[in-house]
Amino acid sequence: MKRRNKAIAAMLVAAMTASLAMTGCGGTEKASNDKKELTVWAWDVALKALEDASVEYQKDHPDVTFNFEEMGTDQIYKKLSTSLATGNGIADIILIEGDVLVGYADKFPEGFLDLTDVVNADDFLSSKMKEVTYNDKVHAFPWDAGPMGLFYRTDYFEEAGVNPDDIQTWDDLIEAGHKIEETCKNPNGDPVKMLPVDPKKSSLYSMIRGELGIGVFDEDGNPIVDCEKSIKAMEKAKEIYDSGVALAYNGWDEYEQTVANESVATIPEAVWMIGTIKDKGPQTEGKWGVIDLPKIDGGEYSVNNGGSDLAINAKSKCADEAKDFCKFAMTDAKIQASAFEKYGLYPSYIPSYDEEVFQKGDSFFGEENIYNVFIENGKNVADIPISPNALEASDSIGAAVSKIFLNGEDVTTTMENLEDELKTKFN
Incomplete structure (x- = not known):
């Protein structure tokens, strides 16, 4: 998640009116069979972790379906830069690197759903909350961190x-x-x-x-x-x-x-x-x-070095469902612990550190639990x-x-x- 196309900065000021057709919640047409489809843009292992979370989510929300589209960071940022102004042609849920998010929040202050009333700041690492907050507005759910x-x-x-x-x-x-x-x-x-x-x-x-x-x-x-x-x-x-x-x-x-x-x-x-x-x-x-x-x-x-966040298209036709799924995926301690154990996505959701994987450590690195260092260091990053x-x-x-x-x-x-x-x- 650290590597990125050097053209990101230029993409932020690219054309803002292009529109891509999309069915489901993110576009203008409603998905068939009265089901609400959430389109998700993400890359690499983060996409797999969100797919795993969606399986758990659908157990209690069978009316919500998902369309996962795997893209690299450069693909996502190019699409965002050309479509955020209209809200068309954008997924409902978008993965964004932590140090990139604020650039879009600055250029498109109404582009992402305001999550100030949904994200409990006390549950997340302080430095990650600083990362997703801009102009007194929370623009994304904090996700993985890099203490x-x-x-x-x-x-x-x-x-x-x-x-x-x-x-x-x-x-x-x-x-x-x-x-x-x-x-x-x-x-x-x-x-x-x-x-x-x-x-x-x-x-x-x-x-x-x-x-x-x-x-x-x-x-x-x-x-x-x-x-x-x-x-x-x-x-x-x-x-x-x-x-x-x-x-x-x-x-x-x-x-x-x-x-x-x-x-x-x-x-x-x-x-x-x-x-x-x-x-x-x-x-x-x-x-x-x-x-x-x-x-x-x-x-x-x-x-801290690296990490990403989960933003929601402010003009999503299924904003409530997108918000509910993101809150579920980002604040379920077991899901967050599983994403770390399977994919190396270190959570910024503090309650997840009580899960077994963080208590037992990793035998590759000997008997001493190496996660204790990162748990403590993550809480001591300057804002x-x-x-x-x-x-x-x-x-x-x-x-x-x-x-x-x-x-x-x-x-x-x-x-x-x-x-x-x-x-x-x-x-």
Whole structure:
């Protein structure tokens, strides 16, 4: 759910009047046999999880049928951008990435059904509620979240004499990284690096910045990359990269290969990385643990990476049924736990953490229950303002990171220039 077409930002301002014909609740015709059909757009495993939920829902609602259409993110966003103004040609229920939702809510404030009276904020992670709320209106049901932790190779740590409990700060991580590189070899005979870093992306900087509780924009939409905390985060990210303990990679495929090749001792990543580790590194079973992310001085928050939400077309002919199904699927603890166990969709619905799957852990990662780390961290993510310009700004931020990491440019000057660029771009 993290990867997306770079054209999303452009799609948000694409033509708004195109209309696609559709039968059932989402269009102008009523489905036959007095049944009410809900059309659902979603991708990948999320679609499968919603299909599972629909089976349970229909046991008590046989008059509601479903039309599931599997689409990639780029397909969904293109259709939304061309049809939200009219409400025609859009599914009743639409899956949207969390950091994309606010862009549509800004461009089309009446495009999604207002769920303020349906979503109980106390039942969901605070950071996810921040994600779905814009201009005092809840635009979607929060769904999966991505609280982060530090996945680490227990065998490499033991071989190098590194105690995971001693990794409290990013400076501790650097020190341990030098020990591991001097001591440990991967199966190919190469020295083991401490962590993977893409030097052309903002991931490491964004992670550390999140620990300090700030984003790229403030509550009023003003860029704040040139503030003290942002500069501090970038300086620490540069220090980590310059220390030599990072393994540089380019793109998702190379990221996965760091697991397959057993070339890194730690991976600071979201809970969904569990699936990638098990899929790409089956031979590493029993060799992983999870601890909190290292912290920067002054950092008091945990960090989230990724996730999606479930929105409803405001002009759906079956809005009540769509609302009822979404509430059922998103607030049934057993359904949410099953979606996590089967598909890796970590719920933001807090009551689901009492279900068995979260209590027993995952044997792949040893006897200690790794989910405890993510459950606690998910509750400690800062309520960072999400700007409709965040996605479009990401390319500029990535370019700034590249200048600092690869070209050795001055952090303060680069961040000053970046803020000027963002102010000019978004005025």
